[in-house]
Each structure stands twice: as structure tokens, then as C-alpha cells.
Amino acid sequence: MAMILTAEQRDMVLALINDPPQGSKIAAAKEFGIDLTLNLRQLSMTFDEQLKQLEDFDDFARGLRRASRT
């Protein structure tokens, strides 16, 4: 089953993101330039909320494209 973070897990992930173990994949992602706090938000959402967010982004992108044509 998919996992939605509990408050305790959220704190644990935040600590990992803020101070990742040296040589870890988390540290490598941060070094690569990824804002992992965005992942924390995603992991706290239900699948329905994630899908809704993707749909909203698509609407936004379409709106921008329409605006650039006018």
C-alpha cells in the first residue's frame, strides 16, 4: 500500500533532508540541486491530492500557453 507520512515520520524526513548522511543519495540529490522539501509535501498528500495537483498544473500550463498567444 502507498504511504502517507505521519507527523512523526515527517519530522524524521525533515531531519534527514536538513542534515543528510554524508555519501547518501539524499545528500547527492541536494548536491544535484533538488529541493527535497517539495518531496516532503508530496509524501504528505493522498494519491487523489497528488492527481488533483497534476491536473491543476496542466490547467495552469494551458492557461499560460493561451495567454502567450494573445
Add this chain to the structure above:
Amino acid sequence: MQFQDLLKALADCGVEFLVIGGVAIAAHGSAYQTRDLDICYQRSPENCDRLVKALSPLHPYLRNAPRGIPFLFDRKTLLSGMNFTLGSDLGDIDLLGEVTGGGKYEQLFSDSVKFTTQRISINVISLEALIQTKRAADRQKDRLVLPELEALLEIKKKLGES
């Protein structure tokens, strides 16, 4: 793009499929944005019939073909091809019979993860398999998302240990 309605249309017709691609990436916790739904479908004739039943009312068309090219979306077409990039009334959907680095539906299904939308259970490719397919595909867009997916896998493993 109406991801929820597209998934519901597939589930309502009993299509055996699992979500791969950008929606799977987002489901596993990435902030990656996508504008289409990618699925890996089981390729039995019966399942192809279910896929046709689910998508035909949504007027599927070949997204990357010139307008006006005749396209008959039926069992024969699905079994004659493998992967299809389609547009539909509910948005773009890619149907993959086989995934680079991951294989066919049966191989990916065994360790897939269940997510729920609108009270419907949907199978999503596992994070481990997703990483494997991205490594195998090795396109620029795959290489860009890999560090984030690998970090997410590490986070999930650490959560599992706690």
C-alpha cells in the same frame, strides 16, 4: 488533463494495467510534473478488448500522427502493435505493452504498489522498478529525475527501518 477520470474509466472496465511514468513518479513522492498518463497494460486479447471498451468512448487518436490518418482502435490494432501514444477527450495517454528495463505487465505487477483514487485501487509500478526503468531508458529527462527518485527510495528505506 483529467487523470482521475481516465483512471476510473480504465478501472471501471476491469482493464489490467499499472501506472508508470510521470504519474507514478509523483505518486512515489516526487515533485515532478507531467501532462500525460502512462500505463503498462496486460496484452491478452481479453484485456485488449477491455482497453478498447474503456477508451473508445473517449475518442482516442494517434497523438504523433498527422491529423486525418485513419486509426481504428480495436483489439487487432493493439495486438499488432506494442506501444501507443494517444490523445483522448480526457487527455493524453500512453499505452505500453513493454517497458524498457522493466519488461511486460506481468513482470512489473508482482511488486507494484496499490494507490487509491476515488475509492478505486490502482496499481502503480514500484519505486525500485521505476528507478530501474529510468536507468535503462537513459534519456536526458530520465537522468534528471533519477537523483530525486534515488533519494526518495533512501528516505523510504530509512522510514521502514524506524
